[in-house]
Amino acid sequence: MSTSDHDHDSIRERDSEATFGDYGGQYVPEALMPALQELEDAYERYVLNNEDGFMDEFRERMRDFGGRPTPLQRADRLSERYDREIYLKREDLVHGGAHKLNNALGQVLLAKYMGKERIIAETGAGQHGTATAMAAAHLDMPCEIYMGRTDVNRQRPNVYRMRMNGAEVNPVDAGSGTLKEAINETMRDWATTVERTHYVIGSVVGPHPFPKLVRDFQAVIGQEARQQIQQQAGRLPDSVVACAGGGSNTMGTFHEFVPDDDVSLYAVEAGGSSLQIDEDEGVAPNSATLSTGTDGVLHGAMTKLLQSEDGQIVESHSVSAGLDYAGVGPELSHLVETGRVTPVNVGDEAALNGFHRLSNLEGIIPALESSHALGYLEEQHEELGDLVVVNVSGRGDKDLETVLEETETRDLEAAPDVEVFDS
Amino acid sequence: MSDDGQPTTAAAGSDIEAAIRENHPALITYITAGDPSLEETKAYVEALDRGGADLIELGLPFSEPVAEGATIQAAINRALEAGTTQEGFFELVDELETEAPLLVMTYYNMILQYGEATADVGPFVERAADAGLSGIIVPDLPAEEADPLRTACDDHGLDLVFIVAPTTEGERLDRIMSQVSGFAYVQARLGTTGARGDVSSATHESLARLAEYDVPKAVGFGVSEGDHAAEIVEAGADGVIVGSALIDIIASSDDPVADLEAKAAELKRGAVRGGESLTNDVEDAPEPEQP
Numbered sequence: 031m032s033t034s035d036h037d038h039d040s041i042r043e044r045d046s047e048a049t050f051g052d053y054g055g056q057y058v059p060e061a062l063m064p065a066l067q068e069l070e071d072a073y074e075r076y077v078l079n080n081e082d083g084f085m086d087e088f089r090e091r092m093r094d095f096g097g098r099p100t101p102l103q104r105a106d107r108l109s110e111r112y113d114r115e116i117y118l119k120r121e122d123l124v125h126g127g128a129h130k131l132n133n134a135l136g137q138v139l140l141a142k143y144m145g146k147e148r149i150i151a152e153t154g155a156g157q158h159g160t161a162t163a164m165a166a167a168h169l170d171m172p173c174e175i176y177m178g179r180t181d182v183n184r185q186r187p188n189v190y191r192m193r194m195n196g197a198e199v200n201p202v203d204a205g206s207g208t209l210k211e212a213i214n215e216t217m218r219d220w221a222t223t224v225e226r227t228h229y230v231i232g233s234v235v236g237p238h239p240f241p242k243l244v245r246d247f248q249a250v251i252g253q254e255a256r257q258q259i260q261q262q263a264g265r266l267p268d269s270v271v272a273c274a275g276g277g278s279n280t281m282g283t284f285h286e287f288v289p290d291d292d293v294s295l296y297a298v299e300a301g302g303s304s305l306q307i308d309e310d311e312g313v314a315p316n317s318a319t320l321s322t323g324t325d326g327v328l329h330g331a332m333t334k335l336l337q338s339e340d341g342q343i344v345e346s347h348s349v350s351a352g353l354d355y356a357g358v359g360p361e362l363s364h365l366v367e368t369g370r371v372t373p374v375n376v377g378d379e380a381a382l383n384g385f386h387r388l389s390n391l392e393g394i395i396p397a398l399e400s401s402h403a404l405g406y407l408e409e410q411h412e413e414l415g416d417l418v419v420v421n422v423s424g425r426g427d428k429d430l431e432t433v434l435e436e437t438e439t440r441d442l443e444a445a446p447d448v449e450v451f452d453s
Numbered sequence: 454m455s456d457d458g459q460p461t462t463a464a465a466g467s468d469i470e471a472a473i474r475e476n477h478p479a480l481i482t483y484i485t486a487g488d489p490s491l492e493e494t495k496a497y498v499e500a501l502d503r504g505g506a507d508l509i510e511l512g513l514p515f516s517e518p519v520a521e522g523a524t525i526q527a528a529i530n531r532a533l534e535a536g537t538t539q540e541g542f543f544e545l546v547d548e549l550e551t552e553a554p555l556l557v558m559t560y561y562n563m564i565l566q567y568g569e570a571t572a573d574v575g576p577f578v579e580r581a582a583d584a585g586l587s588g589i590i591v592p593d594l595p596a597e598e599a600d601p602l603r604t605a606c607d608d609h610g611l612d613l614v615f616i617v618a619p620t621t622e623g624e625r626l627d628r629i630m631s632q633v634s635g636f637a638y639v640q641a642r643l644g645t646t647g648a649r650g651d652v653s654s655a656t657h658e659s660l661a662r663l664a665e666y667d668v669p670k671a672v673g674f675g676v677s678e679g680d681h682a683a684e685i686v687e688a689g690a691d692g693v694i695v696g697s698a699l700i701d702i703i704a705s706s707d708d709p710v711a712d713l714e715a716k717a718a719e720l721k722r723g724a725v726r727g728g729e730s731l732t733n734d735v736e737d738a739p740e741p742e743q744p
């Protein structure tokens with residue numbers, strides 16, 4: 031008799047709370063399952079039910095420390111250029127320079143309420159790492175950040191920013207030394223230290239409940255924007271546009287608008303230099319997961335992925351480090367599958383032009399990630415209706431070195447002359 | 454270990470449990486297929502089989518091995534750089550004729566992607582059964598997500614081995630133990646795979662916690678020497694699982710075939726020694742099961 035002849039009572043009814051349609055779930059090593067259950071419980075008590083005034087404290091700290099609410103600003107020159115009303119949600123004005131703090135502060139505070147003693151996080155370009163280091167310093171929690179060796183070398187100012195805020199930065203040598211490897215290594219640390227450590231994941235990715243938890247901390251973007259546009263323009267927008275890497279600024283902006291059927295939602299991914307996958311090299315010169323990916327499991331969730339036919343995850347690429355990821359949040363995969371969110375993409379060059387155009391026309395230097403949303407606006411504004419909200423997820427000071435390099439080697443229509451400093 | 458086209462029945466799934474009970478206390482070895490090439494893996498598997506392995510786990514390499522420590526990560530990288538594919542892996546298994554039953558250890562995405570349709574576990578399990586594999590271990594598939602794979606494994610007579618961690622307790626432990634087939638993979642310590650210099654206290658606690666369940670228990674994560682094997686069997690395990698220590702040999706030995714065979718023999722002797730001291734000093738030693 032085979033022991034596999036046991037009866038088929040499931041370990042639990044497949045938890046519909048853990049999934050978005052066919053996507054999501056909890057594909058993690060067994061050692062982490064109790065921690066995910068503990069986190070589910072904390073999510074329900076503190077975030078959903080505001081137990082012990084958790085959400086009140088979170089909002090208060092996001093106001094006093096984080097600088098919320100952020101403005102929704104009418105972009106006068108862009109509105110003129112595109113002959114429609116363009117509004118910018120100014121997440122670049124959040125403390126730290128990006129929407130990342132909304133999530134990082136929420137999770138570090140939650141870890142504190144849960145009695146955890148130590149914070150770990152992964153970071154790619156260093157944006158989530160810096161936000162987490164700031165939040166941990168603010169809330170007096172020890173913090174360690176994992177960062178791929180390649181990223182450590184090309185993002186030195188961010189590495190130092192994290193250390194200035196008291197975080198330890200651990201370089202990860204595996205693979206290509208970028209975000210994917212940093213996530214793997216943070217999961218390994220968590221599997222070792224799970225009893226007293228909380229993993230502050232940096233986007234709406236990972237196993238349940240992270241995609242919901244991160245979304246709910248980021249949802250303030252859309253909650254504010256939806257109210258603000260009604261006050262300022264007197265109605266809901268025709269479309270909302272946000273860039274998508276893992277998709278946290280995206281879900282944060284969209285969540286409140288999802289029930290508004292007449293509002294079109296556009297997730298702009300990095301088209302990189304090409305949409306093809308090179309199977310032999312295991313490389314995709316893009317990060318257009320929602321547009322071109324196939325279903326599979328990565329970092330704890332069923333979602334759309336950039337992978338080879340044999341099931342290996344491929345290296346993604348984008349001029350913007352924050353979009354450079356081979357996966358995407360499971361809820362976005364689901365919303366794309368149901369047709370509620372439209373996945374689109376623009377390449378490196380359109381993003382760089384978007385960067386320069388906003389700097390030049392509006393006096394706002396956007397992050398290269400956000401510049402993808404602006405690149406899409408330039409290309410497809412005619413499809414977007416008369417009233418458009420674009421999320422400016424972060425500011426671009428961190429990207430100046432990349433932009434200088436890229437601008438020198440390309441012929442960008444929207445860029446000023448780099449040679450201007452020559453004698 | 455091809456089954457020569459014999460119909461697969463549920464009985465094939467009992468290979469694993471039988472191998473543990475008949476060779477009690479059992480030695481279970483892990484190496485990564487394709488490290489450094491599939492031909493060499495074939496020779497290594499045969500060496501382990503000769504040396505005394507009672508079950509052999511073969512790793513099918515996946516690019517994101519989150520449960521693995523540095524040693525097995527490096528082995529997986531070498532295997533992927535050597536161009537190891539799913540089909541190449543199955544062809545290796547087709548050719549192998551070992552006494553020890555074979556299991557595949559891989560990550561869930563690999564199982565989902567095999568075959569034409571994406572996100573379907575059926576083709577992988579069918580091919581695994583055809584190749585003569587006896588079971589599957591998936592380190593990133595907790596029992597909560599395992600229903601589709603378990604159904605496919607039952608249909609094709611394969612065992613699905615679950616991992617029990619130091620953090621697995623209470624009701625979840627009960628339910629996992631009631632669903633385990635083949636054996637329960639007892640994770641000796643929190644963290645990732647990798648050879649260690651000692652046996653963790655968590656191992657003793659876990660085995661004590663599991664003593665009441667009538668399922669074979671094998672301990673892995675950190676076992677590297679015959680003396681560890683002895684201590685773990687003395688603590689109540691039915692088997693020991695060794696991986697990283699073997700991969701260290703593959704990565705550094707001048708004669709890996711001979712050294713793997715010798716290492717397997719050392720580990721098996723250690724396990725047997727642990728079993729003997731148990732029968733000698735402990736009154737309530739478990740009855741050796743007859744097949």
Ligand SMILES: Cc1ncc(COP(=O)(O)O)c(C=O)c1O
Binds near residue numbers: 130155233280353400
């Ligand atoms: C400014 C900014 N926008 C967007 C992203 C992409 O992340 P997500 O897709 O999770 O919003 C990042 C990531 O680092 C970022 O720094």
